[in-house]
Amino acid sequence: SDKSLYTVLSVSLPSQNPLIGLQLDMKGIAVSQGSACSSGAAKPSSVLSKILSEETQQNTTPLRISFSHKTTKEEIDFVLEQFSTINY
Numbered sequence: 001s002d003k004s005l006y007t008v009l010s011v012s013l014p015s016q017n018p019l020i021g022l023q024l025d026m027k028g029i030a031v032s033q034g035s036a037c038s039s040g041a042a043k044p045s046s047v048l049s050k051i052l053s054e055e056t057q058q059n060t061t062p063l064r065i066s067f068s069h070k071t072t073k074e075e076i077d078f079v080l081e082q083f084s085t086i087n088y
Helices: 018-027 046-051 053-058 071-081
Strands: 008-013 062-065
Touching: 018 062
Parallel strands: none
Antiparallel strands: 008 062
16 A cells, blocks of 8 residues: 555564563564554554454554565564464
């Protein structure tokens, strides 16, 4: 869509894991949880709160991953590989 920011991927992980940001950080991956305005609080943004049911919000973990024109395919592959090593 021409109204989205291609450098930020917002995902909802399939379970509650408020420590995933720390777990990924320990693997050298910097991500953000929750709203961009929430100072790291692991809670959905006001937009996600409006489009996701309360049940979905209670059973998922919001995560934002940023990219740039310098992000390599190898870096993306590394992030994806690390998701498989984390317990949800």
